[in-house]
Amino acid sequence: MSGTDDAARRGRDELMEVNAARALAGARSCFVGIGLPSTAANLARRTVNPDLVLVYESGTIGSRPTRLPLSIGDGELADTADAVVSVPEIFNYWLQGGRIDVGFLGAAQLDRFANINTTVVDRGPDRPEGRLPGAGGAPEIAANCGAVLIVLRHTRRNLVPALDFVTTVGHGAGPGDRAALGMRGAGPTAIITDLGVLRPDPDTAELVLSALHPGVTPEQAREATGWDLRVAPDLTTTQAPTDAELSALRALKAAGGKAS
Amino acid sequence: MADIRSLHDAVRDLVHDGDTVALEGFTHLIPFAAAHEIIRQGVTGLTLARMTPDVVYDQLIGAGAARRLVFSWGGNPGVGSLHRFRDAVENGWPHPLELDEHSHAGMANRYVAGASKLPFAVLRGYRGSGLPARTDTISTVTCPFTGEELAAVAALNPDVTIVHAQQADRRGNVQLWGLTGVQKEAVLAAGRVLVTVEEIVEGALEPRPGSVVLPGWVIDAVALVPGGAHPSYAAGYSVRDNDFYQRWDAVSRDRDTFLRWLDENVRNVRKGS
Numbered sequence: 001m002s003g004t005d006d007a008a009r010r011g012r013d014e015l016m017e018v019n020a021a022r023a024l025a026g027a028r029s030c031f032v033g034i035g036l037p038s039t040a041a042n043l044a045r046r047t048v049n050p051d052l053v054l055v056y057e058s059g060t061i062g063s064r065p066t067r068l069p070l071s072i073g074d075g076e077l078a079d080t081a082d083a084v085v086s087v088p089e090i091f092n093y094w095l096q097g098g099r100i101d102v103g104f105l106g107a108a109q110l111d112r113f114a115n116i117n118t119t120v121v122d123r124g125p126d127r128p129e130g131r132l133p134g135a136g137g138a139p140e141i142a143a144n145c146g147a148v149l150i151v152l153r154h155t156r157r158n159l160v161p162a163l164d165f166v167t168t169v170g171h172g173a174g175p176g177d178r179a180a181l182g183m184r185g186a187g188p189t190a191i192i193t194d195l196g197v198l199r200p201d202p203d204t205a206e207l208v209l210s211a212l213h214p215g216v217t218p219e220q221a222r223e224a225t226g227w228d229l230r231v232a233p234d235l236t237t238t239q240a241p242t243d244a245e246l247s248a249l250r251a252l253k254a255a256g257g258k259a260s
Numbered sequence: 261m262a263d264i265r266s267l268h269d270a271v272r273d274l275v276h277d278g279d280t281v282a283l284e285g286f287t288h289l290i291p292f293a294a295a296h297e298i299i300r301q302g303v304t305g306l307t308l309a310r311m312t313p314d315v316v317y318d319q320l321i322g323a324g325a326a327r328r329l330v331f332s333w334g335g336n337p338g339v340g341s342l343h344r345f346r347d348a349v350e351n352g353w354p355h356p357l358e359l360d361e362h363s364h365a366g367m368a369n370r371y372v373a374g375a376s377k378l379p380f381a382v383l384r385g386y387r388g389s390g391l392p393a394r395t396d397t398i399s400t401v402t403c404p405f406t407g408e409e410l411a412a413v414a415a416l417n418p419d420v421t422i423v424h425a426q427q428a429d430r431r432g433n434v435q436l437w438g439l440t441g442v443q444k445e446a447v448l449a450a451g452r453v454l455v456t457v458e459e460i461v462e463g464a465l466e467p468r469p470g471s472v473v474l475p476g477w478v479i480d481a482v483a484l485v486p487g488g489a490h491p492s493y494a495a496g497y498s499v500r501d502n503d504f505y506q507r508w509d510a511v512s513r514d515r516d517t518f519l520r521w522l523d524e525n526v527r528n529v530r531k532g533s
Contacts, residue, residue, distance in 0.1 A: 058286050070338035071337035073441075075438070087286055092383070096385075119391075136363070137364040139391070
């Protein structure tokens with residue numbers, strides 16, 4: 001990859017990370033997945049939502065890390081937390097107990113109803129299925145939080161017409177499915193990618209392109225999506241990152257750990 | 261009262277071919293040194309249980325110790341894939357690995373049921389997921405009070421649980437603190453328990469906020485292994501060696517490189533005797 005492509009990729013990643021952080025404005029508490037969600041949640045604490053309570057599945061509640069953790073169990077998360085509880089407690093009392101506003105997840109594969117696969121991928125007839133890390137906390141995070149945000153890079157490999165495996169339910173096959181499955185909360189409300197933002201259509205629950213980052217065209221987003229992506233009639237453009245957002249993001253990444 | 265043993269003797273006497281073994285630790289206090297002793301002693305056919313089979317299980321799987329994995333997330337946190345785990349699942353190297361796969365909430369509750377000596381645990385989970393179809397340890401149960409259908413997960417009772425902790429006293433009482441994960445449940449669910457510790461203190465253990473104390477009478481053996489969690493860490497004693505986790509990606513990608521690493525860093529090293 002050339003230097004120019006690298007710079008372009010970094011710029012698009014920053015658009016994704018800044019917009020993912022903005023999506024946490026107003027939330028009280030966030031159950032944070034590792035990787036991009038953790039970057040976004042930590043950036044949100046430094047920009048739009050200083051009081052955001054970060055909850056990690058390792059059992060930390062109210063962590064205020066000074067740098068990005070490489071793992072959800074880095075000592076920094078425990079040392080700066082309001083409370084450290086056991087793993088059964090974090091899942092049973094805090095998550096299943098309905099005490100978390102927003103669940104923030106990444107995904108390997110996502111379909112048009114924001115269902116997620118992180119288990120296995122089909123690599124064709126002559127090859128064994130490709131092994132992904134697995135479910136982790138995601139199925140119950142998506143089922144039990146007040147709302148769900150998902151962040152991932154926008155490619156045909158990631159946004160697919162049909163999942164190879166359903167690890168985590170977003171909106172199932174459409175409206176009413178979450179309620180029928182006994183899930184609480186609104187489910188996925190926004191998918192933030194490096195090209196723009198997808199949101200579920202209120203009537204069909206199908207993800208539609210609702211915003212583009214500056215400089216991205218609808219055709220680019222449609223081309224990078226594995227299904228026939230619909231574009232919202234009121235398509236908007238996200239605000240360019242402010243200097244303050246970019247410097248906070250870059251400082252966070254420079255402080256250690258891994259960016260995403 | 262737990263015996264204070266050498267790591268070598270404790271593993272020799274407590275871990276047998278074909279056992280179900282849980283080496284727990286949620287990022288923190290992962291018993292790496294004990295896993296290496298298992299590899300050195302050539303134990304085989306293990307069912308390995310663990311919520312997050314990260315690098316330590318990559319090493320055990322690549323070394324050929326495991327037949328089956330009971331887990332909920334298998335990756336190198338923040339870095340990427342576990343290449344030895346993937347190679348075993350996708351290509352059967354060094355031999356095939358069966359999977360019993362759960363979510364974190366399901367695994368945590370399987371240990372809770374195991375520690376409670378109940379046959380199963382109940383949670384609101386798994387609905388709509390493809391996971392229940394892949395295992396016989398997830399089912400459903402109808403609430404006798406409300407009629408609601410809930411997920412049921414089978415109790416997990418390892419033959420042996422191994423954890424690392426900060427301190428023990430001479431009587432084998434063990435104290436751990438910081439991120440205490442699912443260690444208490446995994447210990448209380450097990451038939452036999454080995455704890456490796458950073459330090460054996462004289463006199464009484466000093467109480468610490470939020471700590472877990474495991475009395476010596478629920479533990480079979482305690483082994484003094486300072487640094488036994490590396491590259492994981494023990495709060496108050498060490499910090500996580502994030503560089504090691506990042507380097508592991510390159511070491512584990514290639515079978516020969518991995519085997520060389522294993523010989524140089526585990527098989528031909530004498531520790532804890």
